[in-house]
Amino acid sequence: MQKTTSKIPLRFKYQPAVLGGKTLTFAFACVSMLFLSSCSIWDTGWRGRFGVNNDDVPENVNGQRPVYAREDAYDIFSDVPRAIQNGIAVFEEDDLLFTIDVDLGIHVADNSNPSSPQRLVFIQIPGVRTGEASGDRLFANNFEDLLSIDISDINNVSVVSRQENFYEAPPAFPPSYSGFFECYDASRGPLLGWEQANLVRPQCRI
């Protein structure tokens, strides 16, 4: 892949300087709106941007469709220890050792004796990528949301706070793809990814 980054300012705040000039304020505002509308993720608006004129919708076509998280995507609970599928990070708090398993949850071990750590529980947190513990609270993301989880009873954790949309949602269109795709419908839950499929009358195209 060729480097295509040279034109892009390193920081957003540099953009006005790059563009310069008071007379361009209006245009810049428009650009900002365009930027927001094309880069930020909102539950609405995607259909508008990617919508296909009814006459152009094919009856059957190969393309990408969203893969939705399961129905229990927002269920957080302690469960029995299990194998790590895809560990990406560790952190410690007091005598507990936490291992983040991408998208699945966090494994917790008693590490009071590092020569012999003991597995305690697996905390199911769908969509997890990041976490940090402080005292008897575990902070972790559940897809876009930030959770504060009470871990004072590690065998029976509970969510005490959910900050919605802590993180940006992933793009609501298939990455590096051009063609028809089944529109992402936020009401069906968080987006896990995209898969190739035979689409019937897909309403979106990129």
Add this chain to the structure above:
Amino acid sequence: MKTATKFLFILFASVFVFASCTDIDLPNSASTQATTVEGLSGDFSRTLIVDDFLYGVDQTSIVTYDISNPDTPTKVGRTEVGLALETIYHHEGDLFIGSRRGMFIYSISRNGTPVARGDFDYSNLPNVVEPCDPVVAEGNTAYASLYTGGDLTGDCNRSADLQTIVVMDISNLDNPTLVQMHDLQTPRGLAIDSDILFVCNNENGLSVYDVSDRTNFVMLTQIRDVNAWDAIAENNKLTVVGSTEVIQYDYSNPSELVELSRLVYPNK
């Protein structure tokens, strides 16, 4: 005339902006046509806690929460940093943000919000093509592990093969400068404790360097029989996570790591 100029400008800008978005949001090439489900690809990066504040980075911003009452975290603010952010590291009151474009330095202000300091643009380095980029810092030096090639989250699958550690001088936080680049095999997560730098090499194991002379890494030891993705080093204990196990070492003698335990799930 004026309207036409505006129109042209907006047209140009839209193309530019769309191109930039395309560049950011559609970075993968190899995996796109695959039928397998792609992950969220680094959209959720790290969080860290500094005193009463929790910082998280998403693709473009640092989000700050006041967690002095952990049951009701309150949002302090969102600080827009740049594009394609991936990691966050804390060192002596400063935040180091790794992105595919460069490293950004922020100082934590008294109310917890990050204040922009300097940045280091990777695009000035030779052969750097939007790498993945954990950053650590110690003293006046920051280390960024830049790599392209397959990774666990499928985020950086690129054809270009980059494997290097960029050493930067941060004695002036407003203007970090390049010290040198140190090419290594598959560098991933980093951990540092004073002069000892631990480099996770993914399937190629783990290597330990004496970096007391930051222009001349001296390898102290290398462990090959582990899959090392990320590590933390503290109080002579190194904790390494590979894809399916967590290994702990005593590094009182960094030239000879002593394995304390291997937490394999499930225990074997």
